[in-house]
Amino acid sequence: MTTTETVLTGERADILESLAKxxxxxxxxxxxxxxxxxxxxxxxxELTLGGLIKHVAATELQWRRFITDGPRAMDFSSDAVxxxxxxxxxxxxxxxxxxxxAEVASETDELVKTVDLDLAHPLPTAPWFEADVSWTARRALLHIVAETAQHAGHADIIRESLDGQKSMG
Structure with missing residues (x-):
């Protein structure tokens, strides 16, 4: 038996490559x-290396749920905060x-392969979001890329401060 794996090109491939990096x-x-x-x-x-990875995983999961379930997937009540x-x-x-x-990342990667990138939902009400703005799945995925890259930079500084090791240099 043989399996056929779809080769992605275009923006889906770019998003997956950017996320992987x-x-x-x-x-x-x-x-x-x-x-x-x-x-x-x-x-x-207050940031730590383990805490950053835990945060990035939780954030990626939350944005993935936003893509599939809309703004109700994001709870900004005082208890949730x-x-x-x-x-x-x-x-x-x-x-x-x-x-x-790794599990969160794998599930997000599967979503990137199949989701309608133009699917849009309004952002939930929160002080840090613009009012009456919708984001597409594409925009939310690009936000995951940006969030991950930003925190990778934070982690690099923390690691270098810990023992002199550099991740990116």
Whole structure:
């Protein structure tokens, strides 16, 4: 029996390649670290390497749910915001967070292959979103790319402060 895998081209391929590259750099920052090192604050910021990966995975999942379910997938109540802050804390092991992130990434990659990129939903009401604006699936996916790349840069600074290792240089 043979299997046929669809070869993606165009913007879907570009989105997947951009996501893969940004994810690689983010994951690369934690190579060889212990859980304790992944929890260490190395700058004035509260950010840690493990917390950043946990946050990026949660954010990617939330935007993926926005694409499929619309604004109801995003809860910005005070309880949800407090829970969201927990996404920046590594509470399990680094391996668990990396495994969870890999699962989220795989599911997002499958969505990129099939979703109508022009599917649009209004952004939910929140102080950080423009009012009465809709985002397409394409725009939300590009936001995931940007968010991942931005936090990969943050992670690179934290890693260099931790032990001098550089991810991108």
């Amino acid at each position: 940004a994810r690689h750099f983010l994951r690369h920052t934690v190579r060889g670290l212990t859980d304790e090192q992944a929890r260490a604050r190395t700058t004035e910021s 407090e829970g969201w802050l927990d996404n920046f804390r590594l509470t399990g092991t680094l391996e668990e967070v990396l495994d969870s992130y």
